[in-house]
Amino acid sequence: MKKNNLYTSLSPDPGDTPIIAEHISKSYNKGTAPALSNVSLTVKKGELFGLIGPDGAGKTTLFRILTTLLLADSGQARISGYDVVKDFKQIRSTVGYMPGKFSLYQDLTVQENLTFFAALFGTEVATQYELIRDIYDQIEPFKNRRAGKLSGGMKQKLALCCALIHKPSVLFLDEPTTGVDVVSRREFWEMLQKLKRQGITILVSTPYMEEAVLCDRIALIQNGQLLNIDTPSQITGTFPAALYAVKAASIYTLLKDLRSWNQVESCYAFGEWLHVTLRQHTGDARALIREYAAAKAHQQVTVQLIAPTIEDSFIRLATTNPLQHGTPNQP
Amino acid sequence: MELLINHKSASPADNNAVIECRDLTKKFGNFLAVDRISFSVKPGEIFGFLGANGAGKTTAMRMLCGLSYPSSGHATVAGFDVYRQQEKIKRHIGYMSQKFSLYDDLTPLENIQFFGGIYGVPARVIKERSRELVRSLGLEKEATKLVSGLPLGWKQKLAFAIALFHQPRIVFLDEPTGGVDPVTRRQFWDMIYEAAEKGVTIFVTTHYMDEAAYCNRVTIMVDGKIEALDTPASLMQQFACDNMDEVFYRLARTARRKDP
Numbered sequence: 001m002k003k004n005n006l007y008t009s010l011s012p013d014p015g016d017t018p019i020i021a022e023h024i025s026k027s028y029n030k031g032t033a034p035a036l037s038n039v040s041l042t043v044k045k046g047e048l049f050g051l052i053g054p055d056g057a058g059k060t061t062l063f064r065i066l067t068t069l070l071l072a073d074s075g076q077a078r079i080s081g082y083d084v085v086k087d088f089k090q091i092r093s094t095v096g097y098m099p100g101k102f103s104l105y106q107d108l109t110v111q112e113n114l115t116f117f118a119a120l121f122g123t124e125v126a127t128q129y130e131l132i133r134d135i136y137d138q139i140e141p142f143k144n145r146r147a148g149k150l151s152g153g154m155k156q157k158l159a160l161c162c163a164l165i166h167k168p169s170v171l172f173l174d175e176p177t178t179g180v181d182v183v184s185r186r187e188f189w190e191m192l193q194k195l196k197r198q199g200i201t202i203l204v205s206t207p208y209m210e211e212a213v214l215c216d217r218i219a220l221i222q223n224g225q226l227l228n229i230d231t232p233s234q235i236t237g238t239f240p241a242a243l244y245a246v247k248a249a250s251i252y253t254l255l256k257d258l259r260s261w262n263q264v265e266s267c268y269a270f271g272e273w274l275h276v277t278l279r280q281h282t283g284d285a286r287a288l289i290r291e292y293a294a295a296k297a298h299q300q301v302t303v304q305l306i307a308p309t310i311e312d313s314f315i316r317l318a319t320t321n322p323l324q325h326g327t328p329n330q331p
Numbered sequence: 332m333e334l335l336i337n338h339k340s341a342s343p344a345d346n347n348a349v350i351e352c353r354d355l356t357k358k359f360g361n362f363l364a365v366d367r368i369s370f371s372v373k374p375g376e377i378f379g380f381l382g383a384n385g386a387g388k389t390t391a392m393r394m395l396c397g398l399s400y401p402s403s404g405h406a407t408v409a410g411f412d413v414y415r416q417q418e419k420i421k422r423h424i425g426y427m428s429q430k431f432s433l434y435d436d437l438t439p440l441e442n443i444q445f446f447g448g449i450y451g452v453p454a455r456v457i458k459e460r461s462r463e464l465v466r467s468l469g470l471e472k473e474a475t476k477l478v479s480g481l482p483l484g485w486k487q488k489l490a491f492a493i494a495l496f497h498q499p500r501i502v503f504l505d506e507p508t509g510g511v512d513p514v515t516r517r518q519f520w521d522m523i524y525e526a527a528e529k530g531v532t533i534f535v536t537t538h539y540m541d542e543a544a545y546c547n548r549v550t551i552m553v554d555g556k557i558e559a560l561d562t563p564a565s566l567m568q569q570f571a572c573d574n575m576d577e578v579f580y581r582l583a584r585t586a587r588r589k590d591p
Contacts, residue, residue, distance in 0.1 A: 056483050
């Protein structure tokens, strides 16, 4: 079964599966700092695929390998049917890549940057204007400003325009929304939905778990390993326990009390609520939790059965995966 | 050398606001970066300071930390005046940002000793408490290795512990949990709660809206002004939203000055 999968996925129709990564491993500092271990994923044509994980999980390393900027220690990858090692030139001319770090020319203006990148790819801004118009309109008033003088949100939009200027079939966006406020983040995801509708395949990484639901499929990554790959609803739908949201007047005391209760399997703060799973128990879980909280003299106790979020699933997978490490003192 | 402030002592000052701010304003030319903001923060309070990019958060925070003079208005931090006593403010607050908090090419122990020394903690106290701190953070094995090799989450916990090492009455945290994994992020908040319970005032900015709900009170800045200031529960009620993310979005999208 595994073998069969490997065989079929290594020779798929590149028209259907523009991104294929198979068993990618990479370490730095002569093997002492593992960055990725045995990462495999495929992204289908027209898919908006999210790579979700914290800093240091290996997201950027994977992006750099897939965009031919870094060699993997082992494993293979194909972009639009091209091998990331042998065919790097073809890949570079067909993909768009927006690195996490702002990488445009700071002392060229908005317009000069755009013209420059168009020329590099042998095209003209006018030819590709339709694709970038929605985004470019927002920075057009600043077209004579130097890129280095733009605000974060504007830089991000310019970088996206430059990544799109040669009408790439595959777009790689490495943490485009990191450090950006909620309003700009929503705008950015709306832009991505529009690009997706134009048939562009998008691989996007983010440390914000709540952005996962905006993707068609996601891979959760931590410490260089994929914890799961699926649709967001499938990932939350297979959460293996009943999850309860609990709150009381004194939330921090409640958190400490619940964690010290041997009936509690996990307890994490989620905004104004605590998300709780119980060990094997008899009777109604909500009543059990309410009774315990009452016995500890908590006031205004509310307990609800809730549907898990991606962040619940991520925490569950990260803390129960025996291969995971690096999160000491787990509660 | 000044005496260490013991935040647990029941001095009369403890009943006063740790930050008191009236019509605090900062102009750059004609640009009103911070427009007459007023609030006060109590001892042991976790005070969330939110706003879209460009709303004026950083400028306000720089004034409160004694790094920039206000154009007008009044403010005291830890009892010291933001115009006349900037150096005293710096000495009596803790500060941690996502970026510039630790020296990568020093060990955790050296970082503690270095910052302890900067803040004038006596050498004897540094010696005693740094070992103890390393132990309580679970960093014994890493104590003599360079900070650069530590996972990000550990660095942030260490940076927070160092910001508290000289026992300030207030600590400013500028996006302390950016990019950290969900479990470590919550462990970090455990540390915040623990410090607040001991009476330390926490002034924190964040882009994670679930974290806004962990604060006792939250301000939301829009275009240099404070547009909302209340407990998360009251704000959600007031704006008829289910979560802080929606509250923030409702307020911040009205911003006219999106980007400077």
